[in-house]
Amino acid sequence: MSFQKKNKKNSYEFNCPKDFQHLAVIMDGNGRWAKNKGWPRYFGHFRGVKALRQMVKSCSRMGIPYLTVFAFSTENWKRSSIEISVIMKLMRRALTRYKEELNRNQIRLRVLGNLEELNSSVRDIFNEMMEQTKNNQGLQLIVAVNYGGKREIIEAVKILSKKIEKGDMKIEDINEGSFSQYLSSSAFPPPDMIIRTGAVSRISNFYLWSAAYSEIYVSPVLWPDFNEEELIRALEFYTGTHRRFGAAPEEEGSK
Ligand code: FPP
Numbered sequence: 073m074s075f076q077k078k079n080k081k082n083s084y085e086f087n088c089p090k091d092f093q094h095l096a097v098i099m100d101g102n103g104r105w106a107k108n109k110g111w112p113r114y115f116g117h118f119r120g121v122k123a124l125r126q127m128v129k130s131c132s133r134m135g136i137p138y139l140t141v142f143a144f145s146t147e148n149w150k151r152s153s154i155e156i157s158v159i160m161k162l163m164r165r166a167l168t169r170y171k172e173e174l175n176r177n178q179i180r181l182r183v184l185g186n187l188e189e190l191n192s193s194v195r196d197i198f199n200e201m202m203e204q205t206k207n208n209q210g211l212q213l214i215v216a217v218n219y220g221g222k223r224e225i226i227e228a229v230k231i232l233s234k235k236i237e238k239g240d241m242k243i244e245d246i247n248e249g250s251f252s253q254y255l256s257s258s259a260f261p262p263p264d265m266i267i268r269t270g271a272v273s274r275i276s277n278f279y280l281w282s283a284a285y286s287e288i289y290v291s292p293v294l295w296p297d298f299n300e301e302e303l304i305r306a307l308e309f310y311t312g313t314h315r316r317f318g319a320a321p322e323e324e325g326s327k
Contacts, residue, residue: 096266117162138212146218168197187199227256264286
């Protein structure tokens with residue numbers, strides 16, 4: 073894996089290695105960013121969308137195949153109705169505004185989570201954009217919205233239990249492989265790395281199953297300030313790690 077500085081735009085070229093498939097991001101720190109400036113929390117979310125746009129552009133240019141962003145968790149419903157409404161409006165507005173940009177850059181939008189419980193105007197734009205971008209061959213942008221890892225696992229257990237109840241499957245047939253195919257995240261490769269911004273080192277109910285061997289990178293930077301330079305820092309952290317998936321250490325230099 074290598075980086076080289078671009079001459080013209082003073083931005084970086086990242087040669088994504090074949091084995092790096094999926095970057096996932098917990099975009100934390102919007103509220104604190106705004107508070108530090110004496111502004112209302114929603115200002116942080118507003119700037120968070122700007123940071124997200126930059127992140128999507130960078131990942132797309134770097135050739136990273138999958139990017140998941142945790143936009144709204146099943147726990148985020150505990151926030152004030154005003155804040156929830158701001159986040160929903162921002163998502164709707166961003167998807168509407170960047171429609172062309174997604175298509176122009178061959179980005180395919182996907183969703184992880186339950187859209188049914190969202191306001192129809194937000195649900196509709198997500199569905200519309202998934203449909204409109206379904207043939208795009210570039211970056212797959214997965215928006216985790218109304219998503220929770222525990223809920224995802226419970227939903228899979230329910231499907232499996234029904235199969236057993238109907239006699240279509242035996243308990244003995246349950247194993248990691250047969251179980252995981254009922255998880256909605258099985259549509260994507262497991263995240264190679266999860267970046268969490270805002271200096272918080274929690275997984276917060278994100279990708280509970282498929283993050284089993286993900287590298288975790290905690291950045292002190294609050295999400296609205298997370299730029300391409302910070303992304304490169306995170307990717308450099310990844311390149312310095314040795315993923316062993318529980319196996320014993322191999323020779324020096326193995327990855
Ligand atoms: C976490 O910061 C941020 C969120 C819960 C919302 C992030 C959502 C967006 C930026 C909109 C994304 C838009 C699309 C189209 C996907 P926080 O409020 O928890 O920050 P704090 O830890 O400082 O309180």
